[in-house]
Each structure stands twice: as structure tokens, then as C-alpha cells.
Amino acid sequence: MSVIKAVNLVKIYSGGAVPVPAVRGVDLQVEPGEFVAIMGPSGSGKSTLVHMLGGLDARTSGEIWLDDKRVDTLSESAWALLRRKKIGFVFQFFNLVANMTVADNVELPALLAGASPREARERRQNLLGALNLSERADAAPGQLSGGEQQRVALARALANQPSVLLADEPTGNLDSRNTRDVLRLLTEVHKDGQTIIMVTHDARVAALADRLVSLFDGAIVDDGRIARRRTGTAGEVIDLR
Amino acid sequence: MRPHLLALLAKEPAHGYELKQALEQTFGSAYPSPNIGQIYVTLGRLEKDGLVRAVDVEQSNRPNKKVYYLTAKGRESLTTWVEEPTEGPRVRDEFFMKLVLAPLTGIADRMALINRQRRHYLSLMSDLNDLLARTPAADRVALLLIEGAMLHLQADLEWLERCQEDLA
Numbered sequence: 001m002s003v004i005k006a007v008n009l010v011k012i013y014s015g016g017a018v019p020v021p022a023v024r025g026v027d028l029q030v031e032p033g034e035f036v037a038i039m040g041p042s043g044s045g046k047s048t049l050v051h052m053l054g055g056l057d058a059r060t061s062g063e064i065w066l067d068d069k070r071v072d073t074l075s076e077s078a079w080a081l082l083r084r085k086k087i088g089f090v091f092q093f094f095n096l097v098a099n100m101t102v103a104d105n106v107e108l109p110a111l112l113a114g115a116s117p118r119e120a121r122e123r124r125q126n127l128l129g130a131l132n133l134s135e136r137a138d139a140a141p142g143q144l145s146g147g148e149q150q151r152v153a154l155a156r157a158l159a160n161q162p163s164v165l166l167a168d169e170p171t172g173n174l175d176s177r178n179t180r181d182v183l184r185l186l187t188e189v190h191k192d193g194q195t196i197i198m199v200t201h202d203a204r205v206a207a208l209a210d211r212l213v214s215l216f217d218g219a220i221v222d223d224g225r226i227a228r229r230r231t232g233t234a235g236e237v238i239d240l241r
Numbered sequence: 242m243r244p245h246l247l248a249l250l251a252k253e254p255a256h257g258y259e260l261k262q263a264l265e266q267t268f269g270s271a272y273p274s275p276n277i278g279q280i281y282v283t284l285g286r287l288e289k290d291g292l293v294r295a296v297d298v299e300q301s302n303r304p305n306k307k308v309y310y311l312t313a314k315g316r317e318s319l320t321t322w323v324e325e326p327t328e329g330p331r332v333r334d335e336f337f338m339k340l341v342l343a344p345l346t347g348i349a350d351r352m353a354l355i356n357r358q359r360r361h362y363l364s365l366m367s368d369l370n371d372l373l374a375r376t377p378a379a380d381r382v383a384l385l386l387i388e389g390a391m392l393h394l395q396a397d398l399e400w401l402e403r404c405q406e407d408l409a
Contacts, residue, residue, distance in 0.1 A: 037363075039359070040402075041402050041405065041406050176388075183370070184374075187374075202395075203362070203363060203366045203391075203394055203395045203398045204366060204369075204370060204391060204395070206363055206366070207363045207364075207366035207367035207369075207370050208367070208370065209363075212359070212360055212363055214356055214359065216352075216405060221352055221356060222356035222357075222359070222360070224356075224360055225360075226360055226363045226364050226367055227360075227364040227367075228364065228367050228368065228371070229364060229368060232372075233270035233271075233273065233372075233383070234269075234270045234271045234372055234376060234380075234383035234384075234386050234387050235268065235270055235271050235272045235273035235274075235383070235386075236273045237368055237369065237372050237390075238271075238369075238386055238387065238390045
């Protein structure tokens with residue numbers, strides 16, 4: 001059973017003078033626990049694809065299946081309900097609620113998904129702990145650095161234990177130290193079985209994935225596994241000339 | 242390895258085994274454990290070229306050991322090595338040649354070549370991720386080496402994307 005399946009998915013933006021095809025017939029199937037990186041030049045349709053998978057952008061044609069239920073035909077409000085329960089989203093810009101504390105930002109999605117206040121609190125404490133943010137729980141998002149805010153956004157996306165975590169350039173404006181924190185958490189949740197689909201330009205982040213899907217001009221031009229091969233010390237892995 | 246040994250000898254005279262230890266201490270895991278035989282061979286060549294000289298030091302109960310020190314000529318050679326600009330990575334590499342020649346042969350199309358190469362680079366990156374996670378924070382030289390390799394790979398991947406946009 002796949003977590004997410006797209007069948008001949010098409011998106012054509014028809015707002016302007018000429019209709020612009022952004023995604024041209026994508027077939028994609030993601031199995032439970034898989035970590036898929038989506039890469040491609042800008043304008044290749046990566047973001048549009050992930051937004052459609054999460055119901056944030058309506059498809060023009062084709063099918064989307066989530067946990068073996070067809071979801072592309074859902075109304076906007078039904079999508080909203082589904083997202084609360086089954087989908088976690090992280091974007092390049094964190095979109096935290098400014099007048100709520102960090103703790104409340106993270107607990108909210110769990111509560112909306114139907115968790116009890118106690119469950120939501122425990123989950124929040126675990127996630128913030130894993131991200132070294134426990135001490136910032138009572139702060140407002142505005143008091144946090146960019147890297148901290150992105151980690152909070154990641155914690156929030158994971159708070160409802162989603163079937164799939166969808167991420168669009170989640171390390172897009174982080175420095176390398178903050179990127180490392182996000183990498184560590186992604187590695188951990190993936191190890192715990194979290195299904196992840198992530199658009200990224202950052203090769204370090206993409207390299208965490210099991211599988212790479214390359215988009216070009218709105219179509220999948222490559223879909224295959226990322227091999228893990230060599231172990232050894234820095235001097236052995238990196239050839240010194 | 243020649244200039245590396247010259248640099249270590251510029252600090253203080255040493256025998257072969259001490260040079261091996263010094264390499265290990267200086268580079269941490271960034272240097273694939275230096276081969277003692279190779280060190281002696283290199284020292285022999287440096288001596289022949291007049292860049293180092295050796296003196297026999299007597300040891301009780303053991304054969305004499307050779308302690309090497311830098312000559313004026315050796316110091317000059319070391320200075321030249323340090324001061325001359327270092328070549329950057331070559332970009333007309335094997336993959337570039339394949340990419341340009343592939344369509345002529347009809348054996349593979351460029352899109353397929355680029356896609357395969359991209360996954361190869363990502364798998365190298367994944368090895369580096371693992372390596373970075375396993376390398377202790379105190380091994381700073383190794384960390385710098387790994388970060389450098391990662392940045393090179395990131396640039397290679399961006400270049401692949403450029404190739405794809407341009408040639409495909």
C-alpha cells in the first residue's frame with residue numbers, strides 16, 4: 001500500500017494570456033517510510049507538484065491518492081480536514097503564528113488533528129527536545145533566529161504524526177549550522193519510519209533521501225535510488241592527491 | 242608526499258616513524274593512514290635530491306636510526322611549494338568528455354547521462370553526510386576536508402543542472 005500516489009497528474013496555469021503547463025503528467029508512488037527527494041531546475045514544476053500532493057494547489061487533471069483513498073476530488077474544506085490529520089508541511093518561509101508561543105505553535109496541529117491536550121503537550125515536548133528548543137517553548141516566534149524558527153516549523157509539521165511530511169526547500173534560507181540541525185532531525189524521523197517527500201536544491205539534504213525524483217519541464221526524467229556505498233575515514237572517502 | 246614531509250621536517254628533524262606519527266596527529270582522520278614504507282622511500286628520494294640530509298643516531302640495543310633534517314635547498318623547495326598558487330579542481334573531467342561525446346556515438350543520450358551522474362554525486366554526498374556525522378568535533382582538519390568535498394559536490398550538481406537546461 002502506498003502512502004501517496006499520483007496518476008498522470010497535470011497542472012496548467014490558465015490565468016494569463018497563454019495557458020502555462022507546470023506539471024505534465026506525473027506518475028509517482030511513494031511507499032510507507034520512504035524518503036523521496038525531488039530536484040530539478042527552477043520552473044521544472046517541483047513546488048507545484050508538492051503543493052498539489054498536499055491539496056494546497058488544485059490539479060488540472062489526474063488523480064491523487066492518499067492512504068489508498070482518492071483525494072483529488074475532495075472539496076477545499078474536506079482537504080483542510082485531511083491535511084490536519086494526515087499531512088505535515090514545511091516551507092522555506094516558516095509561517096509560524098506570530099502571536100502564539102513556540103509551544104502553542106507546535107501543539108496546535110496535534111490538537112486540530114484530534115489529540116488530547118496531554119498527548120499534544122507530550123508530543124510537543126519530545127519534538128522541541130529533539131530539536132534543542134525546549135528552552136524556547138515560551139518564546140514568541142519573532143524572538144527566535146531563522147534557524148530556530150525553521151526547526152519550530154519542522155516540529156509543528158510533525159506534531160500531528162502525519163502520514164506524509166511534505167517539504168518545500170526547508171533549508172532554503174538557513175546557514176550551515178542550522179541546516180545541520182534540520183538534517184539531524186530529518187534523519188531521525190526518517191529512521192523512525194516517517195514518510196517524507198521533499199523538494200530541495202541542497203544536495204546535503206537531498207542525499208539523506210532513499211530515492212531521487214528529477215523533474216524537468218514538468219515531467220519526471222529520472223526516478224531511482226540513491227546508493228549508499230563507502231565507509232571509512234575522511235582521508236579514505238575523500239581522495240587526497 | 243614530498244612537500245608534506247619537507248614541511249614536517251621544517252619544524253624539527255625527525256626519523257621516519259616520527260614523521261608517520263606527525264602526519265597522523267596533524268591531519269587526524271583526514272589523511273589515509275600514512276604508509277611507513279612510502280615514507281622511507283620518499284625520504285630516500287629527498288635525500289638523493291639534496292633536499293634533506295640524514296644523520297645516524299646510535300641507539301642502545303637497537304640498530305642506529307636515521308634522523309632527517311631539512312637542507313637549505315629543501316627549505317627553498319618547500320617555500321616554493323607553499324607560495325605558488327594551487328590548481329583548482331579540473332572541470333574538463335571524464336564526465337564532461339562523455340557528455341560532449343555521447344550524442345556523437347549514439348550510445349547514450351545526454352539526459353540519461355546527466356541523471357545517472359546526479360544520482361552518483363548524491364550517493365557520494367550521502368557518504369559524506371555519514372562521515373560528517375561520525376567525525377568527532379575535535380577532528381577539525383577532517384571536518385574542513387569533508388565540508389570542502391561537500392561544497393565541491395554541490396557545485397558539481399549545480400553544474401549538471403546547467404548542462405541539463407542547456408543541452409537537453
